[in-house]
Amino acid sequence: MSRILIDADGCPVVDITIKVAKEFSIEVMILCDTSHFFERNGATTITVSKGADSVDFKLANMIEKGDIVVTQDYGLAAMCLAKNALVLNQNGMQYTNDNIDALLLARHTAKKIRNSGGRLKGNKKRTEDQNEAFEKALRGIIASRNI
Template structure:
């Protein structure tokens, strides 16, 4: 029986507020991180952090990540349609606030996102999401650590 694929982290990075937290947790566990964006981002120079700059076409970063999402992958994104694609492929998907997207929750998250988009387009809702907070950052750190521990246990890793 062959060894399972290594755990990988994919970051939908253009507007991701938790890149430093991802690097800290990934460094602790020795995991490879793919930082995917439409433009050049300044990143730490570590052999386990890989910058991926995709074209500027609509959804290019999402498509690159979704094509690689599979069991053992952790995807960090606030993009609900991307999270849905990744969950369907068997990956673990987390929002920057630490919310886990699952088979059970991603359908409702998509419906809510679509409803809010329609309300914004109709002018009924003019505000955006609440500002990112310290408690969001803390919740994310805990969720990412738990996801990695769970994946390592499932794969028989210490």
């Protein structure tokens, strides 16, 4: 079975991921930069130097075909898809070759609005429903790999 790699900076589902991975005996790797500290039983932590996208590039270079990646970063998701990884966001949405272009365009558009002085609403407070949706999606991906 492949590994699960977590882009842990700002990731609210680290513990859920480790719990599910443990049930299926899947290796978990947490990647973060030096401004964060993650130490969890059942996972290996890889800490990289702080820098723009340093975690993203380290994770993208580690990816192997079939690995599962947890990230909320569309750019990283695109790099992982190019390496044939399965990629989930923290709410259980699976990034695919069919939806990544639209997501990247939305990110670009939002950045243009912010750069021109516009404001966008922030994220709402995380709910238990989002945690459940993530766990269900992760279990679904793992089950489909074990067929």
